[in-house]
Amino acid sequence: MLTLPKTSKSLLVCTTLSDEERWEDALSVVLAENGDGFRAYVDVVDDSVWDGVSWEQVRQAAIKANDQVSVLFIVDRAAMERGYPIQVIDLDDDARQPFRCIASELWGVENNLNISNMDWEEFAGRTDDDGVFRGFS
Known part of the structure; x- marks a missing residue:
């Protein structure tokens, strides 16, 4: 059975080893502070044992x-x-x-859902036709 680390932060788990360079770029976008100083507080899991594992698992x-x-x-x-x-x-x-969120807006989802400042529906309901949340602006 696969196990994840115990943490007080949300996990960001990589389940594809298809493109290391794009993974590193995505990670840098997620971890960067935005113009107002906000960032996502996540613990990263990029162990190869998670390659190809379904989101349900x-x-x-x-x-x-x-x-x-x-x-x-x-x-x-x-x-x-x-x-x-x-x-x-x-x-x-x-x-x-589940829905998707572009990496540059992940901070808002992580910050607000984990402190119950906003509800799931406030983000999921603002996704585009392709199921991706791209922010509130």
Whole structure:
């Protein structure tokens, strides 16, 4: 059974080894502070044992490893596209349908969901037709 580290932060798990350079670029975008000084507070997991693992399996491992955060982020093959649309997974008992968020806006999802400042629907309801949240502007 695959296990994830115990942490008080949301996890950002890479499940594709298809392009190391794009993964590193996506990660740098996620971890960068925006113009207002906000950033995503995530612990990164990029171990090759997670390569090709489904989001459902990663979600179950995240639930077992952590009961303090409400959201999980997965960089899969689809997240390697332009803008890095990272998969956003609900960790609550009544799990909602995942959506995607571009890497530069991940800070807002992570910050606001983990402190319950905003609800899942406020982000999921603002996704474009392709299911990607690109911010509120």
